[in-house]
Amino acid sequence: MSEVKQLNVVQAINQALHDAMAADPKVLVLGEEVGDKQEGGVMGVTKGLSTAFGERVRSTPISEQAIIGAAIGASLGGYRPVAEIMLMNFIAVPMDMITNHAAKLRFMSGGQTNVPIVIRTMTGVGFSTGGQHSDYLEAWFAHTAGIKVVAPSNPDDAYGLMRAAIEDDDPVLFIENLPTYWTPGPVSFQKVKLGQAKVALEGTDATVVAHSRMVVEALAAAKTLATEGISLEVVDLRTISPWDRATVLASAAKTGRAVVVHEAVKQFGIGAEIAAVIGEELWGKLKAPVQRLGGAFAPVPFSRPLEAAFAPTAADIAAAVRKAVTA
Amino acid sequence: MSEVKQLNVVQAINQALHDAMAADPKVLVLGEEVGDKQEGGVMGVTKGLSTAFGERVRSTPISEQAIIGAAIGASLGGYRPVAEIMLMNFIAVPMDMITNHAAKLRFMSGGQTNVPIVIRTMTGVGFSTGGQHSDYLEAWFAHTAGIKVVAPSNPDDAYGLMRAAIEDDDPVLFIENLPTYWTPGPVSFQKVKLGQAKVALEGTDATVVAHSRMVVEALAAAKTLATEGISLEVVDLRTISPWDRATVLASAAKTGRAVVVHEAVKQFGIGAEIAAVIGEELWGKLKAPVQRLGGAFAPVPFSRPLEAAFAPTAADIAAAVRKAVTA
Amino acid sequence: MTSNHPKPDAATLLEIYKRATLIKQNDERIIKMMKAGKLVMPYYSPRGQEIIPSAISVSLDDDDYICTIYRGIHDMLAKGFPLGEMWAELAGKVSGTCKGKGGPMHLTCPSKGMMVTTGIVGSSMPIATGLGWAAKLDGKGRVSVANFGDGAANIGAFHESLNLAALWKLPVIFVCQNNQYAEHTRFADSTLVDKLSTRAAGYGMPGVTVDGNDPDAMFGAAKIAIDRARAGEGPTLIEAVTFRFNGHLLGEAGHYMDKELYAACQAKDPMPKLRARLIAEGIASEADLAATEAGIDAEIEKAVDAAMAAPFPDIVELKRDVFAEEIA
Amino acid sequence: MTSNHPKPDAATLLEIYKRATLIKQNDERIIKMMKAGKLVMPYYSPRGQEIIPSAISVSLDDDDYICTIYRGIHDMLAKGFPLGEMWAELAGKVSGTCKGKGGPMHLTCPSKGMMVTTGIVGSSMPIATGLGWAAKLDGKGRVSVANFGDGAANIGAFHESLNLAALWKLPVIFVCQNNQYAEHTRFADSTLVDKLSTRAAGYGMPGVTVDGNDPDAMFGAAKIAIDRARAGEGPTLIEAVTFRFNGHLLGEAGHYMDKELYAACQAKDPMPKLRARLIAEGIASEADLAATEAGIDAEIEKAVDAAMAAPFPDIVELKRDVFAEEIA
Ligand SMILES: Cc1ncc(C[n+]2csc(CCOP(=O)(O)OP(=O)(O)O)c2C)c(N)n1
Ligand SMILES: Cc1ncc(C[n+]2csc(CCOP(=O)(O)OP(=O)(O)O)c2C)c(N)n1
Ligand SMILES: [Mg+2]
Numbered sequence A, B: 001m002s003e004v005k006q007l008n009v010v011q012a013i014n015q016a017l018h019d020a021m022a023a024d025p026k027v028l029v030l031g032e033e034v035g036d037k038q039e040g041g042v043m044g045v046t047k048g049l050s051t052a053f054g055e056r057v058r059s060t061p062i063s064e065q066a067i068i069g070a071a072i073g074a075s076l077g078g079y080r081p082v083a084e085i086m087l088m089n090f091i092a093v094p095m096d097m098i099t100n101h102a103a104k105l106r107f108m109s110g111g112q113t114n115v116p117i118v119i120r121t122m123t124g125v126g127f128s129t130g131g132q133h134s135d136y137l138e139a140w141f142a143h144t145a146g147i148k149v150v151a152p153s154n155p156d157d158a159y160g161l162m163r164a165a166i167e168d169d170d171p172v173l174f175i176e177n178l179p180t181y182w183t184p185g186p187v188s189f190q191k192v193k194l195g196q197a198k199v200a201l202e203g204t205d206a207t208v209v210a211h212s213r214m215v216v217e218a219l220a221a222a223k224t225l226a227t228e229g230i231s232l233e234v235v236d237l238r239t240i241s242p243w244d245r246a247t248v249l250a251s252a253a254k255t256g257r258a259v260v261v262h263e264a265v266k267q268f269g270i271g272a273e274i275a276a277v278i279g280e281e282l283w284g285k286l287k288a289p290v291q292r293l294g295g296a297f298a299p300v301p302f303s304r305p306l307e308a309a310f311a312p313t314a315a316d317i318a319a320a321v322r323k324a325v326t327a
Numbered sequence C, D: 001m002t003s004n005h006p007k008p009d010a011a012t013l014l015e016i017y018k019r020a021t022l023i024k025q026n027d028e029r030i031i032k033m034m035k036a037g038k039l040v041m042p043y044y045s046p047r048g049q050e051i052i053p054s055a056i057s058v059s060l061d062d063d064d065y066i067c068t069i070y071r072g073i074h075d076m077l078a079k080g081f082p083l084g085e086m087w088a089e090l091a092g093k094v095s096g097t098c099k100g101k102g103g104p105m106h107l108t109c110p111s112k113g114m115m116v117t118t119g120i121v122g123s124s125m126p127i128a129t130g131l132g133w134a135a136k137l138d139g140k141g142r143v144s145v146a147n148f149g150d151g152a153a154n155i156g157a158f159h160e161s162l163n164l165a166a167l168w169k170l171p172v173i174f175v176c177q178n179n180q181y182a183e184h185t186r187f188a189d190s191t192l193v194d195k196l197s198t199r200a201a202g203y204g205m206p207g208v209t210v211d212g213n214d215p216d217a218m219f220g221a222a223k224i225a226i227d228r229a230r231a232g233e234g235p236t237l238i239e240a241v242t243f244r245f246n247g248h249l250l251g252e253a254g255h256y257m258d259k260e261l262y263a264a265c266q267a268k269d270p271m272p273k274l275r276a277r278l279i280a281e282g283i284a285s286e287a288d289l290a291a292t293e294a295g296i297d298a299e300i301e302k303a304v305d306a307a308m309a310a311p312f313p314d315i316v317e318l319k320r321d322v323f324a325e326e327i328a
C-alpha cells in the first residue's frame, strides 16, 4: 500500500494484524477476549480477526502462563503467534515463560530452535486504574538477553513496528500506550525495521530521548521551548532493546545536551542505560550533564492529583532542557 | 554476642535465622526443602530450624506463587516470614506476587498494611548449571518501588544483613551467591543496617562499586593493581535498593574515577543507574568516564569456557581501572 | 440440601437482607454519581451478587480475614467496611481508607479483617492462604476467606493455593463467585467442567457448588465451611453460582452478553425475592424494610457528602508508604 | 486393565527393552564418567524410570513432539536423540547438539521432535500445549508429549496447561512421572491426593494412574492416549508411578530417603524383570540380549570418545544465537 490514511493506534495495530495474517498463514493471535465473540479485545484491537481468520485467532481462559506457553510452543511448531497480555502489570504472571523460555530457547538450543512470537501489552497512567494496572515495565525485558522490546509513540510506527515484529525471528515485546490509543495520525503502511530510532523533531540545542507517550510530551515541550528560542531535538527510540545507539549518540553529540525520559519509575529504569552510555561515549564532549526524568519511585497512585504527578510532563521536560541549556 | 567466629556464608545465614527465630516468635521460615526431613534446604542453609522451631518452619510443595503468597498473607497477619525461592531464576514464577503485591500493599493501602517478609534466593555462575539456573536478576527488583534488595559479599554481612532484613518492616529480597557460599570469614554477629554501603578497601586512584561475588573479584583486582602502584578503593554496595548514594559519590569524588561492576547482564543492569548518577552528580569532577562491567548480553552458557567468559573477572576489573587511570 | 444443613434463623435472614440491601443501594448510588460525572474510576459492579457475602459474613467476626477483588465492594460492605472511608477512597480523597492512593481496586480495612483487595486475577487466593497460615499459628479460631471469580479459577495461583491450604489444613474458605462471565468470556468458553467445585477433589479438599443467590443454601454452605475451618479441619472450596447485572466494567456496551441468559437471571433477581420472602414469612413488615432501606440511604448520603467535601491528598504522599521511612 | 487395553506384541516388547537398555547403560556410563571427573555437570539420573518413555515412544514418530525436563535423558533417548550429539553436549563441546551452550538441562533435537528440555519445574507443560496447538493446526495427526514429575504437578503451570489443552481439544499427552520424590520431598508431603490423575476430572480430561514400570500397562495407557490425541479427541493425563534409584542429583547424600521404600523399589527394578520376561516368553534368547547390550555399549563408547576428543566452542559463541543476528 502506498496510500496514506488517518488512523488511530487501535486501528493501525488492528490493520497490521489483519495484513500480517493475510500475508502469512502462519500468523496466529491468542489472548483473553481477542475473539469477536468477546468483542475483539477489551479495546477492540483484535476486532474482526476471528471472523476473518477463524481458528487462527483464539480467545483463552485467564491463564497467562498458558497463553505465553501456547505461543512459545506454537512458534516452535512453525507458527508466528501474537499473544496479548491484556495489561502490562499482568506480564509478571507469565514472567517465567517469557524470560526463562521465550528469551532463551534459541541460545540454549545452540540456534536449533527460535521463538518468533510477539507479546502485545498495554499500559500507561491516566485512567485512574491505580497500582496494579498502570506500570511501564520495559526495563525488566530490556535487561533480558534474547527478547526485543518495542514501544511505538504514534499510529504509523505502531503499524510498521507491528508488521516488523511479527516478521522478526525472535520474541518481541510490543508495548502499547493506552492514553494515546485513540489519537489519530497518518499511517503509511510501511514496515519499520526494529532497532532503529527516529528523529521525531530536529533541533540544535538539546536532545530528548524518549519512547511511547513520552515522545508526545517531548514534542509538546519542544513547542513551548521554541517560543523561548530553544531548539529541541526529539529522538523517539521506538525499539528499546536492542536500542539505536548510533542515532542517539549522534543527536546528543550534535546538540551537546541530553535528557532521557520515560514514564516508568526513574530509578534503575531504561534511561539509566542510555544516560550511562551517552556519558561514557561522549565523555568531554557534552555541554551539560545528562539528565533523566522518570516516574516517581512509587506504585502508581489512584487519586487524580497524585496520578497526574507520577509521570514526567511536557513542563517537566521543558524545565530539564532549560536547566541543561543554562548549565 | 561480642565474640567473633570464623563461619562461611551458609553457616552465617543459618545462625542468623536461628538467632532471629529465637529472638522473635513471629519469625517464620518456609520454602521448598527447608525442613530437616528434607535435609534443611538444598544447601543446608535452613538446617536445624524445623527441629528447633517446629511448625514455624514449613517445607512447601513446588509452588512458588503459593510460597510468596503464604509469606505475604502471614506477614499481613502479624508474622515475619523468611521465604526461600531456591534459585534466583525461579523468582520469575512468583514475580506477580512479589512486584504487584508484596512491594505495593503498603502504598496501595495508604500505609494501613505492610509486608515484612524476606525472600531468600541463591544464584551465580560457576557450577555449569546453564541458562535457567545462574542469573542475577537484582535489576528487576531495584526498579520496583516498595521492595528492598540486599546482596552480601561475605559471611559477616550475610549474618548482619539477614538479621536487619528480618527486622525490616518492608519486603526484602536477599540474594546469596552460590560459589562463595563456603568461603569462611570472621562473623561478628552484628546487625548491618540496610541501605549502607561499606568501603571494603580504601584507596586513592579509582573506585570500584560492586556487590556480592564481584566484591571478591574487585578485591583480587586491587591486589594486582597495588603491585603496579595503583591504589584501588572498593565499595561494597551491600544494599542495592535503596542504595547508598552518599558513600558511593564520596568515594568517586575522592578518587575521580569509577568502575561499576556486576555479574548480571551489563545492559540495563543496576550499574547503569549508579553510573548515570555518578556522571550527573559529579559532572566536571571526574578524571575519566565512568565505566561499567557486567555479564555478557546472553543467557548463561553451560560449556565451561563460555561460562567462565560470561561474568567480569578480577582481570577485567583491573584492566578497566588501568584504562581509567591512564585516561 | 440435607436436613442437617444449617439454616439461617429469622434474625439472621433479616441481617442478610440488611447487608445485601446496603450493597445494592450503595451500588446504585455509585452508578448515579459516576453517570453524573462526580466520581471517575473503573467500576466493577457487584449488583446481583449481594447475597453471597451477606450470607457468608453473618458467620464471620471482625477478626476473620477476607481478601477480595476489584469486584469486591459487596464483600467489603458485608464485612462491615466503613462507608465514609470507602466513599472518600473512591473519590481519591485523603480521608479515604487508603488516603486515596489505593482507589476502588485496592480498598483495605484491617480493623474489619479486610486485608487485601486486588486487581490481579487470582491473586486473592495465595494471600488469603497466608492469612490462613497466620490464623492457624495464632490458634484463636480465626478463618480466612478468599473471594474470586469463575475466570480466576483457571489461573495457576488457584491450583497452588488450594493444594497448599489443603496440605497444611489451613482455615481458608475459597469462595468462587461464579457469575458466569469473566470479562466478556462466557464460563463455558473458559473450561470444560460444569462445576468448578469438582476441582476440590484434586487437592483432597471438600468442594460444593451452591446457588449463591439463595440465602439458605449460601448461608449453610458457608457455615459448614467456616465451622470446619475454625475446628482445624482445613479448607473448603465453595462455588457460589450467581450473575452480575451490570456487566464487567460499568459503561461497557455489553454486546457480548447472552441476551436470554441475561433476561432469565434478571427475572430471578435475588433482592426483591428475599424482600418478598421476609414479608411473606412475617420476619419483617413492608414498613420495617422501607425504614431500613431509607436508613441505609441516609447513611450512604452522609458518606457521599463527606467524601465530596474532603480534600485530595498532598503530592508528598507519593513519597510516603513506599517504604516505612518516607522517601527522601 | 480391561481386555480391550492395547498390549505390546513381542516385537514391540523387545523394542521397549532395547530403548530402556540404551537408557540404563547410557546412565551407567555417564555416572562412571562423572565419578572419574571426566564429565562435570549437574546430573539427574533417570535410572529406574526407563520403561516409561520406552513404552510411550514406540507409539510415536519423529514428527511427534516431546518436551521434557532436567531429568529427561530417558525421554530423549527413547525418542531417538542421537547419542553422539548428546555426549558432546554433556561435555560442553561445540559438536554438541546445542553447541555446548545448553548442556544437560537444555538438550534439544528438533529433527527427533525433542523440542524443549527445561530446568524450570512445570514449564514443559505450557510449551508442550503450544506444540499441541501447532500440531492441531497442521492437521497431520501429530501429537505432543509433556513429561514432568510429581512435584511439578503442584505448580500453577500444570493447572493452566491442562485446562487450556482440554478446552481446545489439543493432541497433548501429559505424562507425570511420579517417582515418589521431588528433590528431597516425599510425594505425600506435597499433596493430600494419592493419585494425581484425579486432577484430570477438574479439566474434563481423562486421567489414569498406571504402573510406569510395567511395560504392558504403560504401553497400553500411552497408546490409548496417543490414539485419542491423533483422532482429535483431545488430551489425556497419565500418571506413571515409578521410582528413581540414584536420588535427585547425582552425588547427594540421600539422608532424606525412606530406606524401606528404597529397598522395596530396588527389589522391583523393572530392567532385570523385563529382561527375564523376554527370555521366559521366548521373545529373545540370553545371547540375543547380551549381543544387543554389547552393541549398545559400543555405540555409547563411540559417542563418548568423539565427545571427549571434540573442541570446546569459541568465546564468540556468547554473541551468537542470542538473537537471529549476531550481537555486535
Ligand atoms: C492476571 C490477570 N489477567 C487478566 C486480567 C484482566 N481482567 C480483569 S477482570 C477479568 C475477568 C475476571 O473474571 P472473573 O474471575 O470471573 O471475575 P468477575 O469479574 O466475573 O467477578 C480479567 C480477565 C487481570 N486483572 N489479571
Ligand atoms: C520453578 C522451580 N522451582 C524449583 C526448582 C528446583 N527443583 C529442581 S528439580 C525439583 C524437584 C522436582 O520434582 P519432580 O517434579 O517430582 O521431578 P523429578 O526430579 O522427581 O523427576 C525442584 C524443586 C526448579 N527447578 N524450578
Ligand atoms: Mg466471573
Ligand SMILES: [Mg+2]
Pocket (backbone or CB within 6 Å): D149, D150, D151, D177, D178, D179, D180, D181, D182, D183
Ligand atoms: Mg519426582
